[in-house]
Amino acid sequence: ALGSLKLCDRTGQYSADSSFGNMDNLPVPQQIRISNITCDSFKISWDMEIRGRERITHFFIDLNKKEIRKDNKFKLKDVPTKLVAKAVPLPMMVRGHWFLSPRTEYTVAVQTAAKRADGDYSVSLWSEIIEFCTADYSSVHLKQLLQKAEAIAGRMLPFTVFYRNQQREFFQQDRDTQCQQMLPVVKDNSGSHGSPISAKLEGIFFSCNTEFNTGQPPQDSPYGPYRFQVRPAEDLFNHNTNIYFGDFYCMYTSYHYVILVLAPAGSKGDVFCRGRLPVLDRSNNRFLTYTEEEEGQLSFLHAQNVVLEVIYTEPVDLSLGTVSQISGHQLMSLSTANAKKDPSCKICNISVGR
Known part of the structure; x- marks a missing residue:
């Protein structure tokens, strides 16, 4: 029955299918309200006139991603973004079988319907079109992602420096005094679509991975032939630095990336991350740790089997490190700038979206 069902369009016109009749007795949904929005669910409710309400048996809900909105035709290929739901008390929870994506703009419209013998x-006119956006991953979803990342992190290897590669112009020293710092910038949209830090958190990207044999x-680097190295590493990661898990993803390759956030306690970045991201134990996690030696110095370890992308949330003085040219190649194919996550990877995806 659903395969042959034709709905009226949302501009207020009646369906051309003569099998739909008696529409004058069915109330049109008005004042659509969306509430309790998560990354993969929402509640919907609306007002209706009393006239004809007793005849309603079903609600037809048309949900579309805003950027690919099409004419409203009920086709099997559109399922599950078209829903025929039995009339239930409002508000009605929409979740699960819709396969909603996090942080995605949708449009929604509603019809009331009465199933005939x-x-x-028989259907009403369509309601007005409402727009809304789903939310970021919740702390529960991020913990699921964290557990997946922990499962493949591998053994820990020692390191001594944080480093950042860029073009030569980025590190030129003939700037004015105010610019003798690397300043935080808003993170791009690379990684998981639902990560709370994408396009929101301000920080500076660093790496710390080392080669196993050396x-x-x-x-080699995808970002430029000149490297700024912060030595010792404790200038960025120390007793006053909180560490958070931000994301886990891959880009259609065998490499998996973990994003960590280093935020000095009480800083703007620390306030942003608190309550949004899982906090990690500085000396006991699967990705990036330090331990204090007898002399008071800190020794550092990083996970072997993932590529760590470390975001430091505060400005960094160029005087804290040195700039030198690397001898390898600039491998642009490894760049993660605005990289899209592989939605089919079973290692780094969770069930609520990509």
């Missing part, structure tokens, strides 16, 4: 429906940072 012959199996067809124990040193790799000589």
Whole structure:
């Protein structure tokens, strides 16, 4: 029955299908309200006139991603973004079988319907079109992502420096005094679509991964042939630095990336992350740790089997490190700038969206 069902369009016109009749007795949904929005669910309610309400048996709800909105035709290929729901008390929870994506703009419109004895429906006009946006991953979803990342992190390797590669112009020293710092910028949209830090958190990207055979940072980079190294690493990661898990993703390759946030306690970045991201134990996690030696110095370890992207949330003085040219290649194919996550990867995806 659903395969042959034709709904009226949302501009207020009646369906051309003559099997839909008696529409004058069905109330049109008005004042659509969306509430309790999460990354994969929402509640919907509306007002209706009393006239004809007793005849309603079903609600037809048309949900579309805003950027690909099409004419409203009920086709099997559109399922599950078209829903025929039995009339239930409002508000009605929409979740699960809709496969909603986090942080995505949708449009929604509603019809009331009455199922007839012959199996067809009488329908009302469409309601007005409402727009809304789903939310970021919740703390529960991020903990699921964290557990997946922990499962493949591998053993820990020592490192001594945080580093950042850029073009030569980025590190030129003939700036005015105010610009002798690397300043935080808003993170791009790379990684998981529902990560709360994408396009919101301000910070500076650093790396700390080392090559297994040398124990040193790799000589190849996708971001530029000049490298700024912060030594010792404790200038960025120390007893006053909180560490948060931000994301876990891959880009259609065998490499998996983990984003960590280093935020000095009480800083703007720390306030942003608190309550949004899982906080990690500085000396006991699967990705990035330090331990204090007898002399009071800190020794550092990073996970072997993932590529760590570390976001430091405060300005960094260029005087804290040195700039030198690397001898390797600039491998642009490894860049993660605005990279899209592989939605089919079973290692780094959770059930609520990509």
